[in-house]
Amino acid sequence: MLSKNNSIVLSKLKYREYDLIVKCYTEQRGVVSYLLKGVLKSKKGLSKTVYYQALSQLQIEESYKPNQTLHYIKEVKFNYIYKSLHTNIYKSSIVLFLAEILSNVLKEEEKNEGLFEFISVALQYLDNEDQFTNFHLLFLLKLTRYLGFQPENLENEYGYFNLESGIFEATNNGIYSVSGVNLTLLKRLLGINFDTLKTLKITAMQRQEFLNMLLYYFELHLDSFKKPKSLQVLNDVFH
Numbered sequence: 001m002l003s004k005n006n007s008i009v010l011s012k013l014k015y016r017e018y019d020l021i022v023k024c025y026t027e028q029r030g031v032v033s034y035l036l037k038g039v040l041k042s043k044k045g046l047s048k049t050v051y052y053q054a055l056s057q058l059q060i061e062e063s064y065k066p067n068q069t070l071h072y073i074k075e076v077k078f079n080y081i082y083k084s085l086h087t088n089i090y091k092s093s094i095v096l097f098l099a100e101i102l103s104n105v106l107k108e109e110e111k112n113e114g115l116f117e118f119i120s121v122a123l124q125y126l127d128n129e130d131q132f133t134n135f136h137l138l139f140l141l142k143l144t145r146y147l148g149f150q151p152e153n154l155e156n157e158y159g160y161f162n163l164e165s166g167i168f169e170a171t172n173n174g175i176y177s178v179s180g181v182n183l184t185l186l187k188r189l190l191g192i193n194f195d196t197l198k199t200l201k202i203t204a205m206q207r208q209e210f211l212n213m214l215l216y217y218f219e220l221h222l223d224s225f226k227k228p229k230s231l232q233v234l235n236d237v238f239h
Contacts, residue, residue, distance in 0.1 A: 002063055006079055008119055009056045010103040022052050023103060027116045030108045035070040051076050053086050054099035055123055085127045093237040094136050100228040105147060115146040122194060131198040133238060138197055140214050141189050149221040151190060161186055163217050178213060185210050204239050
């Protein structure tokens with residue numbers, strides 16, 4: 001059955017000698033993997049790989065069969081053409097990092113239009129923004145809402161945040177309790193959107209420590225979560 005599906009590229013993997021497997025997060029069916037046969041065999045086919053860069057936003061005409069693991073793409077075009085996401089070294093490091101995170105945490109083969117729209121709109125914001133050094137922090141924090149472990153914000157005047165339970169607390173409960181600068185940043189980020197993110201001024205070290213805390217928070221709440229291999233590159237670029 002042929003149908004059209006808006007998609008965001010999560011990853012691509014060489015398969016056999018000339019094929020690619022491309023994993024996408026789609027608007028209509030969640031995570032879908034496509035087999036691109038022979039795409040690496042000719043110059044014409046190779047030129048099509050430009051569509052499948054990390055987090056590209058595509059409209060795909062697909063041949064989808066519910067009982068298959070791999071599906072096929074009949075036609076593809078850009079749904080949104082990035083101006084800077086793949087050419088700006090700072091933005092591209094964020095893109096590779098977030099693509100690895102999303103590929104890791106998005107597993108469901110069912111639609112979630114709210115999550116798809118969040119990712120799509122956030123990436124378009126990043127593409128057009130000049131001040132973006134803290135973008136990935138807010139993106140990950142907002143992503144927790146869709147993954148089911150958004151920090152509880154009702155009692156955020158408390159002096160501690162418990163990474164294990166995901167709630168703010170009045171007392172220190174050991175190794176999972178966050179306080180100090182990380183707590184201040186957490187409260188601040190919970191209260192802003194992308195359009196006001198540029199008002200957040202922090203040092204490279206504070207950014208790195210807060211990111212490490214966020215990744216640990218993901219580890220505690222997602223059994224299969226692994227720290228991204230691209231984390232070191234991201235830290236090096238923004239150090």
